[in-house]
Amino acid sequence: MVMVKVDAVTKRFANVPALTELSIEVKDGEFFIMVGPSGCGKTTLLRILAGLERPDSGEVWFGDRCVTATDPGSREVGMVFQNYALYPHLSIFENLAFGLRVRRTNRKEVRERVTDVAKLLDLQELLERKPKQLSGGQRQRVALGRAIMRQPQLLLMDEPLSNLDAILRERMRIELRRFHDRLGITTIYVTHDQKEAVSMADRVMVMNGGRIEQMGSPEEIIRHPSTEFAARFMGQPPMNMWRASMEVNATGAALISAGSESSWTIPGPWPRIFIGSPHIWLGVRPHDLALASPGEVADLVVTVDVVERGGADEVFLHCRHRDETLVVCVAGTRRIPRAGEEVGLTVRLDRIHMFDTDTGARIQPLVGNGRAAATALLVGGELQ
Amino acid sequence: MILDKTERRTPGLPNGSPIGSAQERVSPRVDPAGRAAVLSLDRSESLVARIARPLMGYLLVIPSLAIFGVFFYVPAVMLFVLAFYHWNVFGATTFRGLGNFAILFNQPLYWQSLLTTGYFVLVMVPLTLLLALALALLLREGVRQARGGFARSLIFLPHVTPIIATSIIWVWLFNPQFGLANFALSHVGLPRLGWLEDPHWALPAVMFYTLWHSVGLYTVLFLAGLSVIPEQVVEAARVDGARAFTMFRRVIWPLLSPTTFLVMILISVNTMQAFSQIFALTGGAVGRGGGPAYSTSTDAVLIYQTAFTYSHFSLAATMSLILFVILLVITVIQKRLSSRWVFYR
Structure with a gap:
C-alpha cells in the first residue's frame, strides 16, 4: 500500500528551482531516507510534505487523501526539527501536550498520553523541567516524543541527529531505527550524511540539484549506483x-x-x-x-x-x-x-x-x- | 542523572551540597590548569604594570564620568537636598523639613496634576503597547522582504523628528477652524472638535500626538523581539496544529514577553515624564502650557511651571522627588509582577 505519493512536484524560490517535476512513492511503514548535499532540495521536499511550503505545481497524497493544500496542523504528521525546536517557555510535559491542548483534548487523556509517550522514550524524570535544562540527547527524545504524541500516520525528520556529538549520533541511529520498528510509523527522514542513510533506511533516495539521482535499498545503491553522482556520494x-x-x-x-x-x-x-x-x-x-x-x-x-x-x-x-x-x-x-x-x-x-x-x-x-x-x-x- | 555528574565534578565539597552543585551549574567548567596559567602570568607582571593597568581603566572613564557627574549626578543629589529646603534665589536658604510636602499635599492643583498624569499613563500604556505590537505583527512578514524596510522607516520616522517642531505642526493640524483633524472628521460625517482649545479634547489630542511620535520606536523594539523568536519553534507549533490565535497566545506572546515588559516600562516612564509635547501643543511658549483649564497640566508640566514660571525651585524639587519615588515604586512593582509572566530564555 502506498502511504505517501508525491506527484510531479516543482518548487522554485525566487526563480531558482529547488525541485523539478519530482515524484516519489513511500510505502506504509517504510523508513525512507532522502540524502544529498546541502541545497539539493531534500529539506524543501520534506517541508512540502509537512505543509510548511506549498509546491508551485504537482500534488501530494497521503493514502487516498490529497493534501497539497491542507495546512500542516490538519495533515496528522509529526515532525522532528534539526535543532529540536522545543517550546522554550514550556515544561517538557507541556511541550509534549501542546498538540493535544491545541485540540482541546480533555485533561485526563492528555495526562495519560503524555505519560505513555514519556514512558516509551524514558522521559518520566524530566517532565517538570524546561528544555534548557536538558542535554542534547534528551531534547532529541522530547522532540521525537512531541512528534508522535498525536499518533501521526507519518513521521518527518529533518536531520535530527546533526546537532548531536559523534558518539551520541551513533547510538541514536540505532535507537531511531528500533523506535521505528516498534511503532511502525511511516518515516521520511532527511540527512546529508550518507552513513545515516545506509545504516537506517529501508529505501534511500539520493538527490542532487532538485532531481532524483537514484532510489533504492541501501545495498542496491552501494552495489549498483545508477549515476556517477550516486556512486561518488554513497559509500565510505x-x-x-x-x-x-x-x-x-x-x-x-x-x-x-x-x-x-x-x-x-x-x-x-x-x-x-x-x-x-x-x-x-x-x-x-x-x-x-x-x-x-x-x-x-x-x-x-x-x-x-x-x-x-x-x-x-x-x-x-x-x-x-x-x-x-x-x-x-x-x-x-x-x-x-x-x-x-x-x-x-x-x-x-x-x-x-x-x-x-x-x-x-x-x-x-x-x-x-x-x-x-x-x-x-x-x-x-x-x-x- | 545530571545531578550525579555535577556532584562528582566538585570533589572539594561534601556530596550533595546544594551550594556546590548550584555553582557548578552556573559556571560549567573551570579548568584548573587554565586558571594556574593565568595566575603565573599575573605574577610575572611587574609591580608598575599591575598598578598601571587598573589606573588606565579609570583614566579612560574619567571624561564621561565628569560630564555625567556635572550634568546629572550632582544636580540629582542637589535636587534631593533642595526638596527639604526653601531656596530663595535672592535671599537666604532655609531648612524646611517636610514643609514643602505639606504645601503640595494641601494644593488641589497638585493632586489634580497627579490624577491627570495617572490618566495619561493609564491610557497611553495599553494603547501604545497594543498599537506597536499590532504594527510589528503586520510588518513582521515584510521584514524579510525588501519593501518591508520602507514601511518600517515610515513608521519609525515620526520618532526621529524633534518633538517641539512636530508639535507646532500638530497645533495647526488640530486647529478647530482649518486644521486637518477637523477636516478629516467632517469628511466622515463626525462633528468638528475644539481639540487643543477644548478642556475635554486637549488631553486626547496630546495623547494622539504622543502616540504618533512614539509608536514607531516601540514597533521597532517589538520587531526586534519578534525576530529572535526561532522560526522552527513557530513551524513546530504549526505542525502541532496551532492556528493564528493559538500561535500568538501560546507561542509568540510568551516568547515576546521580555520585549513586552521592556516596552511597558519604557512607555510608563516616558509618559509619566512627558513634558515637551504637552508644553508645546498647549501653548507653553505664550504662557498657556497645561491648559485649557489645567486639563493637560500633568506633573511634569506643573514642575516646570513651578520652577521657571513661579520661581519656586525648592517646591519643584520636592515635586520631582515625589515623581521619582512614584516611578521607582511602579517600576519595582512591575518588575516583581514580571516574574509571573515574563519568560527569559
Whole structure:
C-alpha cells in the first residue's frame, strides 16, 4: 500500500528551482531516507510534505487523501526539527501536550498520553523541567516524543541527529531505527550524511540539484549506483573514480584501459555507442581493490602516499596512480606497505562501475535489466 | 542523572551540597590548569604594570564620568537636598523639613496634576503597547522582504523628528477652524472638535500626538523581539496544529514577553515624564502650557511651571522627588509582577 505519493512536484524560490517535476512513492511503514548535499532540495521536499511550503505545481497524497493544500496542523504528521525546536517557555510535559491542548483534548487523556509517550522514550524524570535544562540527547527524545504524541500516520525528520556529538549520533541511529520498528510509523527522514542513510533506511533516495539521482535499498545503491553522482556520494570511503577509455570488440566484450599497464576485458555484450567516444568514468570502491600477492599479476601499479588507520583491523592506503589518487582498503592484519612504496593492486573486475562522462549515467550491458546485467558481470568476472 | 555528574565534578565539597552543585551549574567548567596559567602570568607582571593597568581603566572613564557627574549626578543629589529646603534665589536658604510636602499635599492643583498624569499613563500604556505590537505583527512578514524596510522607516520616522517642531505642526493640524483633524472628521460625517482649545479634547489630542511620535520606536523594539523568536519553534507549533490565535497566545506572546515588559516600562516612564509635547501643543511658549483649564497640566508640566514660571525651585524639587519615588515604586512593582509572566530564555 502506498502511504505517501508525491506527484510531479516543482518548487522554485525566487526563480531558482529547488525541485523539478519530482515524484516519489513511500510505502506504509517504510523508513525512507532522502540524502544529498546541502541545497539539493531534500529539506524543501520534506517541508512540502509537512505543509510548511506549498509546491508551485504537482500534488501530494497521503493514502487516498490529497493534501497539497491542507495546512500542516490538519495533515496528522509529526515532525522532528534539526535543532529540536522545543517550546522554550514550556515544561517538557507541556511541550509534549501542546498538540493535544491545541485540540482541546480533555485533561485526563492528555495526562495519560503524555505519560505513555514519556514512558516509551524514558522521559518520566524530566517532565517538570524546561528544555534548557536538558542535554542534547534528551531534547532529541522530547522532540521525537512531541512528534508522535498525536499518533501521526507519518513521521518527518529533518536531520535530527546533526546537532548531536559523534558518539551520541551513533547510538541514536540505532535507537531511531528500533523506535521505528516498534511503532511502525511511516518515516521520511532527511540527512546529508550518507552513513545515516545506509545504516537506517529501508529505501534511500539520493538527490542532487532538485532531481532524483537514484532510489533504492541501501545495498542496491552501494552495489549498483545508477549515476556517477550516486556512486561518488554513497559509500565510505568514497568510490575511486578516474577517467578511462572503453572499447567494445567484435564479440561485444569491453576493453577498458584505465591508464594501466594492461587493459581489462569485461564480457558483454556492451553497447557500441562508445566506439567513437571512448572516455568513461571508471569507478572502483576502496574495498574492491586489494594488494596483489607475490606472483599475482597486478592490475594496477601505484605508489602509496599516506597510510590511514581506519579502525582496529582496517587500513586505508591513499595511493597515487599517475595523475589520479585512489584509496585502497586493506585488512590491517597483513603487512602494510609504507608511504612511498610502490605496490601492485588487483581489481575485482566484477565490481567495477562505468559511467558516461557526459550524462553521468551508468553504462549497462545490453542484456535485460540492470540486475540481470549485474549478474552477467559477476559471472564474467569469475570467468576471468 | 545530571545531578550525579555535577556532584562528582566538585570533589572539594561534601556530596550533595546544594551550594556546590548550584555553582557548578552556573559556571560549567573551570579548568584548573587554565586558571594556574593565568595566575603565573599575573605574577610575572611587574609591580608598575599591575598598578598601571587598573589606573588606565579609570583614566579612560574619567571624561564621561565628569560630564555625567556635572550634568546629572550632582544636580540629582542637589535636587534631593533642595526638596527639604526653601531656596530663595535672592535671599537666604532655609531648612524646611517636610514643609514643602505639606504645601503640595494641601494644593488641589497638585493632586489634580497627579490624577491627570495617572490618566495619561493609564491610557497611553495599553494603547501604545497594543498599537506597536499590532504594527510589528503586520510588518513582521515584510521584514524579510525588501519593501518591508520602507514601511518600517515610515513608521519609525515620526520618532526621529524633534518633538517641539512636530508639535507646532500638530497645533495647526488640530486647529478647530482649518486644521486637518477637523477636516478629516467632517469628511466622515463626525462633528468638528475644539481639540487643543477644548478642556475635554486637549488631553486626547496630546495623547494622539504622543502616540504618533512614539509608536514607531516601540514597533521597532517589538520587531526586534519578534525576530529572535526561532522560526522552527513557530513551524513546530504549526505542525502541532496551532492556528493564528493559538500561535500568538501560546507561542509568540510568551516568547515576546521580555520585549513586552521592556516596552511597558519604557512607555510608563516616558509618559509619566512627558513634558515637551504637552508644553508645546498647549501653548507653553505664550504662557498657556497645561491648559485649557489645567486639563493637560500633568506633573511634569506643573514642575516646570513651578520652577521657571513661579520661581519656586525648592517646591519643584520636592515635586520631582515625589515623581521619582512614584516611578521607582511602579517600576519595582512591575518588575516583581514580571516574574509571573515574563519568560527569559
